[in-house]
Every structure is written in C-alpha cells, then in structure tokens.
Amino acid sequence: MTAHPVAPSRRTLLRALAALPASAVLLGEAPGLLGSALAAAPPNGSATRYTIVPFLNSNDGTVNVYQSDDATDFRLLRSSAYTPPAGRIRDASVIRHTDGYYYVTYTTRTWQDTSRTIGFARSSDRVNWTFLYDYTVPVANLSRAWAPEWFVDSDGSVSVIVSCSTTNDEWIFTPYLLRAANSALTAWTSPVALSGIGANHIDTFIVKIGSTYHAFPKNETTKYIEYATASNLTGPYTMRRTGDWAGWGSYREGPALVRLDNGGWRIFFDGYGDGSYYYSDSYDTFATWTAPAALPGISGTARHFTVVKETVSGGPSLARNTTRSFRSANYSTRYWQQQSSLLNLPVVSGSSSTAEKQAATFTVVAGLADASGYSFRDAAGNYLRHWDFRARFDPNDGTSTFAKDATFILRTGAASGSVRFESYNYPGYYLRHYAYQLRVERPDGTDLFRQDSSFVPVAAWA
Numbered sequence: 001m002t003a004h005p006v007a008p009s010r011r012t013l014l015r016a017l018a019a020l021p022a023s024a025v026l027l028g029e030a031p032g033l034l035g036s037a038l039a040a041a042p043p044n045g046s047a048t049r050y051t052i053v054p055f056l057n058s059n060d061g062t063v064n065v066y067q068s069d070d071a072t073d074f075r076l077l078r079s080s081a082y083t084p085p086a087g088r089i090r091d092a093s094v095i096r097h098t099d100g101y102y103y104v105t106y107t108t109r110t111w112q113d114t115s116r117t118i119g120f121a122r123s124s125d126r127v128n129w130t131f132l133y134d135y136t137v138p139v140a141n142l143s144r145a146w147a148p149e150w151f152v153d154s155d156g157s158v159s160v161i162v163s164c165s166t167t168n169d170e171w172i173f174t175p176y177l178l179r180a181a182n183s184a185l186t187a188w189t190s191p192v193a194l195s196g197i198g199a200n201h202i203d204t205f206i207v208k209i210g211s212t213y214h215a216f217p218k219n220e221t222t223k224y225i226e227y228a229t230a231s232n233l234t235g236p237y238t239m240r241r242t243g244d245w246a247g248w249g250s251y252r253e254g255p256a257l258v259r260l261d262n263g264g265w266r267i268f269f270d271g272y273g274d275g276s277y278y279y280s281d282s283y284d285t286f287a288t289w290t291a292p293a294a295l296p297g298i299s300g301t302a303r304h305f306t307v308v309k310e311t312v313s314g315g316p317s318l319a320r321n322t323t324r325s326f327r328s329a330n331y332s333t334r335y336w337q338q339q340s341s342l343l344n345l346p347v348v349s350g351s352s353s354t355a356e357k358q359a360a361t362f363t364v365v366a367g368l369a370d371a372s373g374y375s376f377r378d379a380a381g382n383y384l385r386h387w388d389f390r391a392r393f394d395p396n397d398g399t400s401t402f403a404k405d406a407t408f409i410l411r412t413g414a415a416s417g418s419v420r421f422e423s424y425n426y427p428g429y430y431l432r433h434y435a436y437q438l439r440v441e442r443p444d445g446t447d448l449f450r451q452d453s454s455f456v457p458v459a460a461w462a
Contacts (some may be wrong), residue, residue: 297445
C-alpha cells in the first residue's frame, strides 16, 4: 500500500531557505470564547459542542467546518464553507463573540508571498460566512503577518495575536497583540510585542487560569512545543519546560488548547513531520500529559485550527433514579445484560427467563464523579465501570478512581432516539459492543463505530 504523500508545512519549505517561519496561535478561555461551556458534563437536554474551521492539507484557499460533542470525533458540518474573495485562508482562528456571531481571522497569503494583512469574516450559523475586511497590520517595515489568533481575556476584552516579521529579516517572527477598540471588532489598538518567549519561538498559544497566562510556543530550532508562564498577557514570560518535556516529540506545530467536560485540558497540534494531527490531555495543570493520539477522521486533512467550545440546547436526555434497559441501536434484538459481572449484548425477548430480564435491567443514577453525568447499578447494587477497558459490574469501593471509572457522559447517538456513553476519565472513549461484548474504546471516525456505540434506552425488562 502506497502512503499518501504529505504536503509539506511552510516550516518544511522554508527550512530549505534557512528561514525561520512562524505563525502565533493564541487563544484565551473566557465566556466570549467558549459560550457557557465549563468543566462539567452538560445537563439533561443540553450538549457540548466543539467547532473547528481548519484550512485543508490539499487546499489553503478555503476552509471546512467540523463539529464534535467530545473534542475527539469531529464530523464535517460543511465543506468549503468559506472562500475569501481574494488571496488565501490559512490558520483560521474562530470565536463566538458576545453579539452572537462567529468570527474568523486568518492569514491572507501563502507562505511565499509578502503578507501585510489579516482577514476577517463572520457567520451567524457557522455554515454561511460573509467576508468583512482585510486589515493592514501597522508594524513598521512589515514583511509578513501570519496566523492571527483570537484571545478573549477574563475581563471580556478581545484581542488578536499575530506573528509579524519585518523587511530586516523576513523569516524572524515576533508575536504582537492587537486589542479590539470597539465591540464591532473593526478597530484595533497599536500593536504591542509580547516579551519573554524569545526569538525563534512560533505558534504561541495561551490560556489563562486564574491570574496566570500559560503559553505553549514552538521552538523552531528544536521543533518542540515548550511551556512558559506570565502574570500579564504581554509578558514577560518565563520558560518553564523545554525539549521533549511532554512526550509529544518534535516537528510539532500549531498547538491549541481547550477545556474538556471532565475538567482536563486537551491540546491539539499539527504533526507536520508525519502528516498527522494529534491530541493529548493533562489533568494536573500541564505538568504531565497523556501519550499523543491521532485525531480520527480528520488527521491528515485538517491543518492549523483552534477550537470553540459551547454548551447548546437540543442535547440528549435520560431520566435518573429510574430503571431502564438498553437496546443496541444496530442490533435491535440485543440488550445490555450483566453476565458473571461482565456487560454483554445477548438477545433478550419476551420469552427470556425472569433472571435474564432482571440481568438486563439497570438503575440509572447521577454520576458518581460528576452529578451531571450518569452511573448505572445492577440488581445487586454493583456499578457499571470499565476495568482494563472491559465493561463490568463491581461494588463501589469509595475511591475517586472507581467513581471516575463508573461515570459516563451522555452524548447523542447515531440513530433516532439513541444515546452514547462517553467515559468520564477516558474522554473520547465510548461504551461500544464488539463480538457482543461491551468495551470502552476510542472511536475510529467511522459510522460503524458510532452505530456500535449507540444504544436506545427503553422500558425496563424487569
């Protein structure tokens, strides 16, 4: 099998010129950026929604729009959703502003060309976009303005961070902050350079936690994503971690972070050296990270994106403190059933024995680790949990680990009336059946996986 050729990143192309390309990525977690979404499972009838607007590995003249309810399984909402009237659209960053519109800002030229403007467009529905204007960045002797990224601070102020180079050295970039001077996002203050990150660091992405700004710049010499902090948005920043400190490897760029429903942080980054797009999670304020994994479905297609997280209406509902049975969405005669402490998917019918019907009946309760999530008890009072990725029932031992193993977040299913159950402590992993056994597994981006992980809550068998 012949591997699909990977389009080189602009960094790869510019290395041949002994250049130092850069595109700063900076995004803040704040209400104007993330809507009402916080670190908790969505309430009944609501859903978490993550939106990205990446340019394509095969085409930097347009962007697709994708959405996901778990920040893992992104599905195409609209292809070629926005094509600017002139130039290119690279490194598109997206927010939802306080006026209810979604805004993107983007690089307007390809890497070879001088690029003194950044573009702006907006949409009311994430699908239909209207060009607003190109803005000339007022940096003296400007050569290139790349990768403008939104930042919404905790006070609600809106900024754009853009990496700029000058004619003195067109491949050495410095991140500048442009603060919005009006709520219409049509006027900007004079650029202010961020300090402390240092020369030859690009793609700086920042989140704010409390009073601290956490920056993730790429070191263009080592090709590692590094980590720095500051008490002010403009710095000075102090470098805290360098080299392969997080285990992500080198030749990585375009980091972007978002808060997950279980309180963890997820970083996305472009593995341009191998043509994949990765994610990794942290639960200890960025000290340690999970092993990077390729995004299913869009890895190798999407390039350089940021993420908008929202809590929206119209999500799935499931009553708590009641008994239910759960039917497979794609095998309509098969139901969840506890068999020797394991959760399997046998055929259950009216002719099944009383014991079999009782074993296919479960009490739905509030999640042990998050009351907005869900946990499930069998007739003996044992809880459904994952152990070595197998779904099984065990008595609650009162530990935090057990509570997380036994908590699931409700997501919309693939079929009408169906739901999916995402692991609370393994975000992106779902209860799914395979060989009629229930396991917790990571999606592969296929419709078959979505069907295998979808179940219909029905009246209890017993």
